[in-house]
Amino acid sequence: MPVLKKLIGAALVLGGVGAVAVWFLSAPARLDAETLAQLGPGDAARGKRIFYAGGCTSCHAKPRSQGEARLQLAGGLQLKTPFGIFVPPNISQDAKDGIGAWSEEDLANAMLKGVSPGGEHFYPAFPYASYARMKPSDIADLYAFLKTLPAVAGKAPGHTLGFPFNIRRGIGLWKLLYLSPQPVIALPEGTPDPVMAGRYLVEGPGHCGECHTPRDLAGGTKKAVWLAGATAAEGSGIVPNITSGEGGIGDWSEADIANYLETGFTPDFDSVGGAMVDVQRNMAQLMPEDRAAIAAYLKAAPSHPNGYPARKKPEN
């Protein structure tokens, strides 16, 4: 009996220590002064490129809006995932409902650390696990560009998430596992500049891996099968393998990839579909050398077979 009591006591103490540790480990961490010092004054013209590379409007524009209205970043889209429904918020310049009152540092903490001005974790449906690899100066430029966009009143509804995903603090532990500014694919010294530039665009602002890479049970991307394609996290169907492995795009030339991003047509003249339609429209806004860089990186990245299960043959 005394042994059992001791055991229970020890378990309680350990549990207590564990809880305290979890509390500290899960605390939202902001950027350090050194990183903030690199922000500098932004340039709106340069920021426009970052805005389209990052595809902000794909999730934050009013659902189903077209043309100029894509720049009204009122949020409200519903992303239906296995974790629940995520709703991208209003990031227009409205001071009350959007992010018009945010400072440059606030935007940097949101994008590089996933932390809100109020000190809470954002859910990683906001792809800061990719944005964390961005240069602070690019965030400053993006901030300057966002300032040129219209203010739109109206808050988007909140997320609808089940337990335990509704506990924001838990995201702190997720970040310990998955949040890092390090590149995913290590490239040897002497790697050509376009490949390096492409790595930055794909792994950072472009956040291609968020949809094109399979995720583990905790919702982190599996870096070992980077860009191998995945069962769609949102909606249904699959997101294609964009490596040169089996089932991927090994038979596309770099020019084919760049052309697809510019025009939306595959080499055999199928057209872009699904969520990639918005992405491609954003990519079409970049410079030709940006699309060429993305193509060069995709060709240089490791090949993997499809990261999603083969389709069951339909019964006839």
Place this chain on the structure above:
Amino acid sequence: MRKLVIAISMLAFAGSAAFADPILDRQALMKERGKIAGGLSKVVKGEEAFDAAAVLTALQSLEANAEKLDIDAHFPAGSDKGDTTASPKIWEDTAGFKAGNDKYVADVKAAVAAAPADVDALKAQFNTIGGDCGTCHQGYRIKKG
């Protein structure tokens, strides 16, 4: 397996007849459409010289192809099952799907009517038509493994 063999034999019999199988029929139309668009894109990208007569012929075949697609006949209820990437949304929002198709047909017809005289005119038309492809493929198609 036997059913499959029978089905394949029947298809072979039917050949390219319009009543063969709505899924195969619509896929064949889309393939043909892509081929024609591919030819035009070579001109748009400057890989092939602009030849007004040849471009108009290509646009006319695109028009003939567009007119062949009949949403009710090629997308009958239940044809989201089988070897297809058609999204159930086609039948949940048939009006929206038809509106997307109507816009495509109208834009192709407009391109034929305003027979492009130079590559810039063709480029503008081609971008409009290409955008129409994306409109339906964005909401009404599901990529599958």
